[in-house]
Amino acid sequence: MNNIFVSILSAFITGGIICAIGQILIDRTKLTPARILVLFVTSGVVLTALGIYQRLVDIGGAGATVPLTGFGYSLAKGAFKDVEQYGLLGAFTGGVKATAGGITAAVFFGYLVSVAFKPKPKS
Amino acid sequence: MAEKRIGRQTIKIQNPVRIVSAAGIVGPKEGQGPLRHYFDEIIEDELWGEKSWEKAESKLQRETFAKALNKAGMSTGEVDYVIAGDLLNQCIASNFGLRESMIPFFGVFGACSTMAESMSLGSMIIDGGFADNVACLTSSHFCAAEKQFRFPLELGSQRPPTSQWTVTGSGCVMLSNKGTGPCITHVTTGKIIDMGIKDANNMGSAMAPAAADTIIGHFYDTGIAPESYDLIITGDLGRLGKNICDELLRRQGLEISDRYNDCGAMIFDMERQDIHCGGSGCGCSAVVLAGFIYQKMQKGELKNVLFVATGALLSPTSTQQGESIPCIAHAVSIRI
Amino acid sequence: MKAIFTKDEYVRYVEQKAPKSKVMKNILRAFLVGGVICAGGQLITNWLKARGVPAENAANLTALILVCVGALFTGLNIYDEIGRFAGAGSIVPITGFANSIVSPAMEFRSEGFITGVGARMFVIAGPVLVYGISASVIAGIIYYLLRF
Structure with missing residues (x-):
């Protein structure tokens, strides 16, 4: 019970901090959401390659994997894993393989939802 | 000429x-x-x-x-x-x-x-x-x-x-050319003015210099005293742009604060409606003119109005290419 | 106008006059909402693990569920309201990635299912995939060169 509580609390704090960094970037640099997302996913790849992000995942769990930096982490981790298994080819197969579920879900559910619902103006 | x-x-x-x-x-x-x-x-x-x-x-x-x-x-x-x-x-x-x-x-x-x-x-x-x-x-x-x-x-x-x-x-x-209603007496055509603002989320500030330029041009060309207008109204500068335009005019020796307003600052309730700096768009000045100003003139509550609609001449492409925003303001003088 | 300001002076003058974002308030909101979404993710992961799903799959399945929820909330016209409050707090989590796919697709449905929905889906999310995948390939190649 205690373990579960700690894991959720550390996910909350880790994820919160990562999002707060994003907010600072938006307010201070006028980066658009598209640029923030690109920056975060790329940073995730780089930090994973440098061995830093794994430690963050060990501490924060979903707090580190749910933000888009975590998407970069999965991409890089998958690439490394496949490189170990298949050599250079792995650099091209590993990333997408590891994130295939998320990407496919986004495309499929995205399509369903956009066909089923209509946009409404904020009033 | x-x-x-x-x-x-x-x-x-x-x-x-x-x-x-x-x-x-x-x-x-x-x-x-x-x-x-x-x-x-x-x-x-x-x-x-x-x-x-x-x-x-x-x-x-x-x-x-x-x-x-x-x-x-x-x-x-x-x-x-x-x-x-x-x-x-x-x-x-x-x-x-x-x-x-x-x-x-x-x-x-x-x-x-x-x-x-x-x-x-x-x-x-x-x-x-x-x-x-x-x-x-x-x-x-x-x-x-x-x-x-x-x-x-x-x-x-x-x-x-x-x-x-x-x-x-x-x-x-x-x-x-027939009938009754307020008359258009002067037309002051704006020049394209670009003061280097690049932020497409800050159009009021981009357009304010163009509005100020046209207003000054109008008074310079016509020799009309600013006091003869009951209302000098810009199109869609919003709260921030209106403020800046007013200050730009004051710095150039034209004091119109007591008779100056902006359609974008009037059309929404700034406190309740969560619209940040105000209204914008072609429709903003058009509906304020066709509604508020025209009805006030019909009733005689406004007699002389200088209507200065402001436009930001940008496109999504120019914004993505990092261009600054060229702006324009056109004025028509309306009297009953 | 040029008489009183040069362009540079005007840009600086505007910066100083413009209302500022309430940075502290925005950061706090982003922290709270982002934190809650991630804690929700952890909750799902824990639950999956408790049901005997292996750790690797649990993380993947969590991402999948969150993407689904993000897409659904976008369709229900709720996600933009959350976003208005939370800013980066709802942009940065993977639910925001789903939102960035669904929102343009919904908007451009009036341009048809192929050139509207299909093509516009990736207006915002496309660059994320392009840069994320490319970076992972580069990282993979470097890893390969260092290892062998």
């Missing part, structure tokens, strides 16, 4: 050009604002029974034109020209909204300055003896403009504090 030209930017209209009718239709959000009692119709939702925002904007223009025509007691055959424009690519709201009208048509683009631009041209055409009746109209639509210029409606992004809210609405005035 041409005989009706009285300065670098200004012409004096010599034959009477009257605004014989005016009509404005707005969206639901504008219909909750402080000027709601001045509009002819408030639509219930942004789609207004159409299949797309763009079609709804065309319908806004079509219906607003029909109302103005009706109020003027005219048939379409009596209107010599329609001059119209909007914000959508290739001005499709005007082109599609008026395609069944069968009236000689001039499409114009002046971004949010379109109302004053079309009235300027309409006045010249009538004064020159080329037409008896000219309809001038424009529109904007919040959802259609967001889609074209910014982000999808459902994207969870925050609007920066300097941003403005595109007005959903259409305004139309019928100009005529």
Whole structure:
């Protein structure tokens, strides 16, 4: 019970901090959401390659994997894993393989939802 | 110099050009604002029974034109020209909204300055003896403009504090050389002014220098005393832009604070409606002119008005290429 | 106008006059909402693990569920309201990635299912995939060169 509580609390704090960094970037640099997302996913790849992000995942769990930096982490981790298994080819197969579920879900559910619902103006 | 030209930017209209009718239709959000009692119709939702925002904007223009025509007691055959424009690519709201009208048509683009631009041209055409009746109209639509210029409606992004809210609405005035109504006496045409603002979420600040330039040009060319106007009103500078324009004028020795206002700062309730710096869009100045200003002039509560519609002449492409925003302001002087 | 300001001076003058974002308030909101979404993710992961799903799959399945929820909330016109409050707090989590796919697709449905929905889906999310995948390929190649 205690373990579960700690894991959720550390996910909350880790994820919160990562999002707060994003907010600072938006307010201070006028980066658009598209640029923030690109920056975060790329940073995730780089930090994973440098061995830093794994430690963050060990501490924060979903707090580190749910933000888009975590998407970069999965991409890089998958690439490394496949490189170990298949050599250079792995650099091209590993990333997408590891994130295939998320990407496919986004495309499929995205399509369903956009066909089923209509946009409404904020009033 | 041409005989009706009285300065670098200004012409004096010599034959009477009257605004014989005016009509404005707005969206639901504008219909909750402080000027709601001045509009002819408030639509219930942004789609207004159409299949797309763009079609709804065309319908806004079509219906607003029909109302103005009706109020003027005219048939379409009596209107010599329609001059119209909007914000959508290739001005499709005007082109599609008026395609069944069968009236000689001039499409114009002046971004949010379109109302004053079309009235300027309409006045010249009538004064020159080329037409008896000219309809001038424009529109904007919040959802259609967001889609074209910014982000999808459902994207969870925050609007920066300097941003403005595109007005959903259409305004139309019928100009005529006969009948009754306020007269257009002077037209001051703006120059393209670019003071280097690049932030498309800060249009008020980008447009303020253009507004100040045209206002100063108007007084310089005409020699009219600023005190002779009851109201000098800019189009859609919003709260921040209005503030800056006022200060730019003061620094150049023109003190008009007591008679200066801005349509974008008037159309919404700044405290309640969460619209940050105010309203914007072609429809903003058009509906305030066709509603608030025209009715006040009809009642004699306003006698002399300088209407200065402001436009930011940018496109999504120019913004993505990192260009600064060229702006323009056109002024028409209206008197009863 | 040029008499009183050069362009540079005007840009600086505007910056100083413009209302500022309430940075502290925005950061706090982003922290709270972002934190809650991630804690929700952890909750799902824990639950899956408790049901005997292996750790690797649990993380993947969590991402999948969150993407689904993000897409659904976008369709229900709720995600933009959350975003208006939370800013980066709802942009940065993977639910925001789903939102960035669904929102343009919904908006451009009036342009048809192929050129509207299909093509516009990736207006915002496309660059994320392009840069994310490219970076992972580069990282993979470097890893390969260092290892062998």
